[in-house]
Amino acid sequence: MAQDCGRQYERVAEIGGGAYGTVYKARDRQSGQFVALKSVRVQTDQDGLPLSTVREVALLRRLEQFDHPNVVKLMDVCATLRTDQETKVTLVFEHVDQDLKTYLNKAPAPGLPPERIRDLMHQLLHGLEFLHSHCVLHRDLKPENILVTSRGQVKLADFGLARIYSCHMALTPVVVTLWYRSPEVLLQASYATPVDIWSTGCIFAEMFRRKPLFCGDSEVDQLRKIFDVIGLPPEEEWPADVTLSRSIFIPVSPRPITKCVPEISQLGADLLKEMLTFDPLRRISALNALSHPYFQEG
Structure with a gap:
């Protein structure tokens, strides 16, 4: 050093x-x-x-x-x-001059073309698969932590630093956006690499929508907004030993993902649905996501 x-x-x-x-x-x-x-x-x-x-x-x-x-x-x-x-x-x-949030905001209406979104997602998942294959969790994936070079190359930033920050976090009030957090993190259950896939799914939807998919103002509100889209999960999928009871949420059925992200293709919607799966054990991995037919489309 x-x-x-x-x-x-x-x-x-x-x-x-x-x-x-x-x-x-x-x-x-x-x-x-x-x-x-x-x-x-x-x-x-x-x-x-x-x-x-x-x-x-x-x-x-x-x-x-x-x-x-x-x-x-x-x-x-x-x-x-x-x-x-x-x-x-x-x-x-x-140093990279812009992050994905800036890149999306700079795109002229009606937003990024579908093939550009597909390329950005493919690169993002490549970086994520590399981290996960080396047992590194990102834990805070959001558009501000994804850099895009002038040539359109995606670079994951702020990865693997959670342990470095852990001591510091105890000293400083930390306000990190809830909008990309997975249900297991919101419920304070145990978590692993699937947390990053959930965040990636939120970012995937945002590339089409040009605005975040779930905009809660508290952990409970964020979960409600998630369940309004994916439906309230069955009792057997609810994690054990969490403080929030499933009974406080209104039973809702899942909505078609294309209602929330109308610009997405059917194959893209299928991949997004696999990323936004409540049960982390059933959520698609970065490796399997890279093999999804969506990336052969067009």
Whole structure:
């Protein structure tokens, strides 16, 4: 780990702030290359080592050896000891000028052509399958965390950093959008890689609609909006040991997905339905989604 980011990287502009800190566009003083800097403060043990951070950074470094085209490149890591109990870790990523939200907003009416959406989805799933095959969950997929280069290349960003942020999250009130969270996360049940597939399904629908699919203002409201589309799941699918009872929700039947996303093709609707399956064990995987007939369409 390099010890001082300040000497090597000159901040140019603030890109955005989030629950986990501010992201800056910066210039590498040696190469002149633009990069993105993301800093987070982590608590350290009695020897001054942020162990979870070390583990996570080692994993991210290992992923870099594969140089996957659909995952943003981690270029450097800097650690600065602030106090005996706290270290500032700065992650240096390749810089991409726009995220998917900006890309969608810039598309002229009536929005992106179907073949462009298909290409973006295929790339997104390729990046996701790569992460999942290496046991990395994203946990916070949304249009702002998906970058699109000027050549239309998709790159997943902000992946695999949940453990780095875990200490920080206890110190700071975290408000992350509910709109892309899976039912098992909303119910505070156990979760795994299917959480990312649910989020991807929400993003897939948004590419056609040009607005989010489920816009709840609380966990319960978000679940109600989800059930209004996919229907209230049967009792046997409701996870055990969760605080919210199924009985508080009105029984509703599923609506055809094409009612909510009218521009989508029948094959696209079938894939979307498999992504927005309530039971995570029955939800399609990234690997199987890549083989779906939707990607042979047209």
